Amino acid sequence: MTQGKSMTVNAFEDTHETKPVKPQSTATVHRDVRETVGEVRVEDPRIRCTDVNVYYGEKHAIKNISLDVGKGEVLAMIGPSGCGKSTFLRCINRMNDTVSSCRVTGEILLDGEDINGRHIDVVPLRARVSMVFQKPNPFPKSIYENVAFGPKIHGLVQSKAELDEIVEASLRKANLWDEVKDRLDDPGLGLSGGQQQRLCIARSIAIEPEVILMDEPCSALDPISTAKVEQLIDELRQNYSICIVTHSMQQAARVSQRTAYFHLGDLIEIGKTDDLFIKPRHQLTEDYITGRFG
């Protein structure tokens, strides 16, 4: 976790023991104002969301959110629980389609193409924007078959040898190869929690998506596994755009380049991770990162 760490301010390293030093209050926007503060757009976006709203039946879960995810960047989404981080993340590969009460409006462009467009099929979409979940969820299959699942269903390989190579490459990228190379035929469920999560990440990158969405990928893991996953995320950044939801500000600070703060369905503030944590511009953001809230 070398790179991630170096990007953060020292004061944020160990908030579990010591309270963070309160940054100088530079906040200007009052907490009652719910307009997004900060630069939502980037120059070369992989994903561009404009005025996204999400409803669960009557409940308005995401309110008019616009933001970009750049190429080769890690975007962290933070905010108190229930503020809609997962819901927004799930919009990006249309996982909300599986929730019958859920309705999404607005425009989400992937490489300039609207993913909610009529002619768009979710299957190839999700092959480009794949998702890793909070709870490790390896399939009840062998380790090998877990990783091979994506390439097989999407028909990305023509031969067994090719598949073997993808499996190995993915497991290597997920920093799992050395731990499992002798037992590829063992069930994926037999691994430890951290290994399972890395297996799930390997499973995701085996289809070589453009974007990886991660919903609190470390919340069920111990600190050592968390460190390994964070290091992995940082390595993956070179090839993928990554959106990561996290409830840990330290994690956001360690792995991301940009951070978005959500509050009750609103995007309150977005900006360079370093800026946002040092001098939040919105009162709500400040309240949250100084621990007055959430």
Added chain:
Amino acid sequence: MTQTPILVLLLLALSSAAFYFGRKRAFQVAGGQIRKLHSLPGYYGLYVAIWAALPALLVLGVWLSMEGSLITQMVVSTLPASVQDLGPDKLNLVVNDIRNLVVGNIVSGTPDAAMQAAADRYRELQSISKLALFGVTLAVAAIAGWLAFSRIAPHHRARNGVERIVMYVLIACSLVAILTTVGIVLSVLFESIRFFRAVPVSEFLFGLDWSPQIAMRADQAGSSGAFGAVPLFAGTLLITLIAMIIAVPIGLMSAFYLAEYASRRVRAIAKPLLEVLAGIPTVVYGFFAALTVAPFIRDSGSILGLDVASESALAAGLVMGVMIIPFVSSLSDDVINAVPQSLRDGAYGMGATRSETVRQVIFPAALPGIVGAILLAVSRAIGETMIVVMAAGLAANLTANPLEAVTTVTVQIVTLLVGDQEFDSPKTLAAFALGLMLFLVTLVLNVLALHIVRKYREQYD
């Protein structure tokens, strides 16, 4: 039999009286101050009432269940020696005649003096027993009630006493289930052992020829080859197999469709409707199989130039399969719903289609549970009786051709036991041996299936 309700009513009245006096007595010993009592006065009443009723009812139950055989024995022991030496078969007939005389039925032949005397003796014993029963039970009730009554004192823990008795009653009720199993095992085992004395086990298990009717003739009883049950086992398996070929794909696909595809509305309508199939009595399926399906298959067969028996295994198996569909589908449905949502999310999150998710993720995840469900369904099909009794044949053909008639274990049990029974002929006893096989096989299947399903549930809890 008519005196029993009267006696029970008497006991209940006695017990109510005991409640009243017990309660009153409790007030008395407390000198009107309820606080001095360990328990509420009602509990003292209840305590006395229970003691007044329960032992007497037990006595009554034991008495009634023993009365018949005791009296019979006593009567038999007074019969002339010549009759007693007749051997069990004939003696049974004599006893039957005596009983018929007692009730006033017509007997075969004119009753001789000895029989008449025995009948008189029987009647006499019966009335003595009746009187004695009244006396003994009422005495037991009075004594037990009185003892309980005299124990009433302020410090007497009436409530604990009552609760202890209630607890014993609860335990006794739970033991009924165990007793049922023991009863099943003993009843089929005893008669089976008697059967296997006449017919060797190997004969029964591996013999290829089943014709129990021949053995009715005394000189052929247990003659070799008549009780080979293999054709029965084969027939049972054939019909079960046909049923499973129908029920497993349809049931499983329905379960997957309803759990993973159907809208909430469709599910809310289709699922209960499918389950109606499981609630229809099997005798209805039997009627349907015999009167609608079997002729239909035979006619369609003859159009195709096939020779189909009018009681073909196909008809019975087909209808049994229909009956089993909801069994497979609702058990699998439970199992599929127990597969955690996170697995579905994992597959969908990578772009798997619904069918890929179902086939490659949900199905393997649910497989143990589904296997359990199918085992239970097989056990159900093997033990199913009415459909095969009405739609499968009696001919013990050893064949794998579903268009021919076969017979099954349950059909033979019914045929052997319905109608006149002589409990000493291997013919009747064979039914119990078949029952033993049926019980053992379904027991193994059930226990295995329940174990698998339980382990499966625990895995995802």
Added chain:
Amino acid sequence: MTNPTSPAAPGQSRGERNFARVQAGMKKRRAAETRFRLYGMIAVGLGLSFLLVLMFSIVSKGYSAFLQTYVRLDVPLLEEVIDPEQTRQLDTLRSADYGALVKQNLRDMFPEVTGRRDKFALYNLVSNGAGFDIRDRVLANPDLIGTTLSIWVAADDDVDMLLKGHIERTGPEADRRIKDNQLAWIDKLNAEGRLEKRFNVAFFSNGDSRDPELSGIRGALMGTIFTLIVTLSLSFPLGVAAAVYLEEFAPKNRWTDLIEVNINNLAAVPSIVFGLLGLAVFINFFELPRSAPLVGGLVLTLMTLPTIIIAGRAALKSVPPSIREAALGIGASPMQAMLYHVLPLALPGMLTGTIIGMAQALGETAPLLMIGMVAFIADVPQGIFDPSTALPVQIYLWADSPERAYVERTSAAIMILLAFLALMNTVAVLLRKRFEQRW
């Protein structure tokens, strides 16, 4: 960093290449998806259409049994036949030969019929029960003697079947149940308005009979009711008590594990095995009467007990522990807490389970065959010791009878049985809905 083995084509990014491959496979995958979905729909459709076919086949065969062809006779109640000595004694009136009056009347209607065979064929048009109908009228009102009684009596089942179109009018006479001369008589009666289809009272008021037109389900229904009364009054208290003990008081050890496995297994033991148990224990050992609802009820009790215990335990489990704790907290003993606080809340669930168990018992046939409730019994049973059959057994017996008229009666009996089952299940569902817990 591209995948080492499959380098991107020139000018094509890694994403583009993968996307192209995914797109290329989509057509096949969509087709597979549609196919799979279709299989599912077909499976559900097949299941539902089986239900439909079954119901249709039963109802279309059975509905006609609720109507029965009756013949109007104008029978002179001749005093010299009924009561030649004019005593008007009940015994005399009861034992008079009313059948002779019917025959006489038929002969008078068709004076051209002569010869023993033809006369016999003529008599056969009217049910054997006609005489009894007339007797009942006379017994109710002896003043009728000497007058002419106009009465609708049941036609013979063959006539009934002919008019309902179930047996053929044409074809070689030898193969027909109704011969040419009978056809002529029937047509004449019909033309005179003497034949009419009316509500089939006998079907509901009579016991079984060898004559289809006289047979009814009353006996079987009463047998079923007596059997179920025995079952209910034993299995409900036993089941509730066992459920309460196992769920609330039993220590968790090997014994209670064994009881649990045992109960789950009993719920899946074939019903015919329970019949064997009943035969060996209740009839052979305890020498209880064969064919009696008492024994039937005992056997069905043992059979339904596991269902009730399992449902009862589930109901008790769904009562939140806070209720128990609250009761114990105010000083109730565990028994009191259970009796006054937990049990009342669990009772609706237990009742639902019991009703479902009773529905199961209502449709059960095989164990009743084992204990002899399968004999031909014409009398309506009066109590739990009388020999009787049960509704499903009656269906089995009628299904085996060769007469064409029994086909519709069997189907009609099935309709009644299904109606009772539907009723019981509806009550169970409503009960469950009504008391659905809201904590």
